[in-house]
Amino acid sequence: xSSPDSIAQTPFIDPTPLPSDIPPVDEVGATxxxxxxxxxxxxxxxxxxxxxxMLCKNxxxxxxxxxxxxxxxxxxATDIIRKLREHCxxxxxxxWRCLDDRNQEYFRCRPLEREFNTCVWNSLKLEKVIPGTPQxxxxxxxxxxxxxxxx
Amino acid sequence: xxxxxxxxxxxxxxxAMFGVTGTLLHAVKTYKNDGxxxxxxxxxxxxxxxxxDKRLTGSFRGQTSNPVAPPEFxxxxxxxQSLQPR
Numbered sequence: 001x002s003s004p005d006s007i008a009q010t011p012f013i014d015p016t017p018l019p020s021d022i023p024p025v026d027e028v029g030a031t032x033x034x035x036x037x038x039x040x041x042x043x044x045x046x047x048x049x050x051x052x053x054m055l056c057k058n059x060x061x062x063x064x065x066x067x068x069x070x071x072x073x074x075x076x077a078t079d080i081i082r083k084l085r086e087h088c089x090x091x092x093x094x095x096w097r098c099l100d101d102r103n104q105e106y107f108r109c110r111p112l113e114r115e116f117n118t119c120v121w122n123s124l125k126l127e128k129v130i131p132g133t134p135q136x137x138x139x140x141x142x143x144x145x146x147x148x149x150x151x
Numbered sequence: 152x153x154x155x156x157x158x159x160x161x162x163x164x165x166x167a168m169f170g171v172t173g174t175l176l177h178a179v180k181t182y183k184n185d186g187x188x189x190x191x192x193x194x195x196x197x198x199x200x201x202x203x204d205k206r207l208t209g210s211f212r213g214q215t216s217n218p219v220a221p222p223e224f225x226x227x228x229x230x231x232q233s234l235q236p237r
Contacts, residue, residue: 011229027224029217031207032200082218092216100214101187104197 033100046076087123108150
């Protein structure tokens with residue numbers, strides 16, 4: 001149980017490649033902070049592909065069932081990250097660096113988020129919308145005087 | 152009446168000791184987190200994302216915004232870390 005060769009100590013990594021009849025797709029290379037920063041824009045841009053994938057997974061949770069929809073999701077996410085870096089690179093980078101330094105909490109980086117959102121709106125016409133906001137309630141990212149502010 | 156300054160010397164010691172140990176702890180935590188503030192309140196989602204970050208970049212808190220991952224990323228995921236429950 002304590003030697004490094006025993007099965008309980010080492011992580012199990014399987015390097016066998018996929019079968020050759022599955023078209024290869026490059027994985028998304030962004031880590032957690034840039035993904036969190038771009039999350040709502042990925043949602044706005046890739047809405048149909050994401051919903052297809054989720055509905056497909058809802059039918060059958062087997063990994064082999066939803067490979068095609070998954071490839072579309074991956075390609076769409078890669079595409080939007082490429083577009084964000086092309087058009088709004090500076091604002092994107094400052095926002096995700098700020099998030100990374102502050103426990104990846106959105107409320108602590110609102111000014112930079114506002115700049116990033118205006119840049120994306122001007123260049124890519126994508127808007128951050130929080131799904132499930134009740135009608136008539138101001139979305140938390142647009143509040144001018146929030147209760148929980150960055151300290 | 153003059154201030155009894157000898158009585159304030161232990162206060163000075165205690166403050167200095169708290170300060171030194173606190174500073175050293177902050178320095179060690181920052182060093183461990185690649186120069187960033189430590190993360191707290193981690194959920195299972197955060198832990199899984201941080202493990203993915205480590206696989207992508209090689210360092211514990213490294214971040215990158217490349218659109219595509221390096222080719223070895225597709226094959227270095229571990230199916231389980233160990234048999235102990237997470």
